[in-house]
Amino acid sequence: MGYxxxxxxxxxxxPYGSLLQxxxxxxxxxxxHCIPTHVTxxxxxxxxxxxxxxxxxxxxxxxxxxxxxxxxxxxTATFRPLSPxxxxxxxxxxxxxxxxxxxxxxxxxxxxxxxxxxxxxTVAHCVSEEAMDRAQxxxxxxSAAWSANGFAxxxxxxxxxxxxxxxxxxxxxxxxxxxxTVVPQQHGAAAMDAAGAPPG
Numbered sequence: 001m002g003y004x005x006x007x008x009x010x011x012x013x014x015p016y017g018s019l020l021q022x023x024x025x026x027x028x029x030x031x032x033h034c035i036p037t038h039v040t041x042x043x044x045x046x047x048x049x050x051x052x053x054x055x056x057x058x059x060x061x062x063x064x065x066x067x068x069x070x071x072x073x074x075x076t077a078t079f080r081p082l083s084p085x086x087x088x089x090x091x092x093x094x095x096x097x098x099x100x101x102x103x104x105x106x107x108x109x110x111x112x113x114x115x116x117x118x119x120x121x122t123v124a125h126c127v128s129e130e131a132m133d134r135a136q137x138x139x140x141x142x143s144a145a146w147s148a149n150g151f152a153x154x155x156x157x158x159x160x161x162x163x164x165x166x167x168x169x170x171x172x173x174x175x176x177x178x179x180x181t182v183v184p185q186q187h188g189a190a191a192m193d194a195a196g197a198p199p200g
Contacts, residue, residue: 002049005156006165008042008059008104010097012121016073016144020088020123023139027124027131035162039071039090039119041101041151045111054108056153056166060175062103063150063168069096072145073121076136084127086135087120088142094119100151 011017017037025032047055071093079085090097097119105111124135150169154162166175 003046004049004052005044005046006042006055007040007044007154007156007162008151009038009040009154010071010148010151012037012039012073012144013146016146020121020139020142023135024123027135028127029124029131031125035154037121039097039121041097041104042109043113044156045109047108051108056175058107058109059104059151059153059168060172062100063170063172065103066100066150066170068147068149068170069093070145071097071148072143074143076123076139076142077120078132078136080132082115084125084132085122086124086132086139087122088139090119091143092145093148096148104151 012020020037021032024037072091073088074091075089076086077089078087098117101117101119105113123139124132127135148170150167150172152167153165153175155165156162168175
């Protein structure tokens with residue numbers, strides 16, 4: 001029986017996604033260019049290969065019942081000393097993200113979280129204290145708002161790199177066919193959150 005490691009997230013759209021990705025790289029975070037800037041809905045989770053079709057059907061049903069909602073990022077905070085993470089927080093969309101991750105993390109994807117769910121966008125992880133202090137200070141005035149129109153499924157390959165499998169627009173009966181704008185194009189694709197809150 002083979003297993004796959006998957007994750008589900010909402011990507012931060014352009015130009016904000018690339019901007020935060022570049023800033024994260026500037027703070028020395030080696031994971032900066034490993035995945036589009038995102039808010040996690042399902043942290044890395046092992047699923048039996050033969051269950052993937054059931055998982056996809058489950059995610060399609062979650063997306064079909066979903067509706068677009070406003071997301072707004074504003075200001076920085078940290079999970080230190082619990083975890084070496086600095087992040088940009090959500091000012092709008094917290095309730096919707098929490099409800100959505102509960103629906104995603106149900107049925108074939110039911111699992112417990114290592115930390116209580118706390119939607120956020122990581123901007124520094126496992127870098128020096130000085131770099132984390134700088135990230136928290138320099139992005140303190142950052143803000144961005146957009147309409148979240150769906151989420152995406154990612155899978156980790158044998159090299160440890162995360163690849164987008166498909167996108168699930170809200171209100172649709174299945175995954176998107178062809179190019180969509182749910183997940184913006186940014187550099188790379190690896191290293192999602194290892195738990196509900198830190199890291200990310």
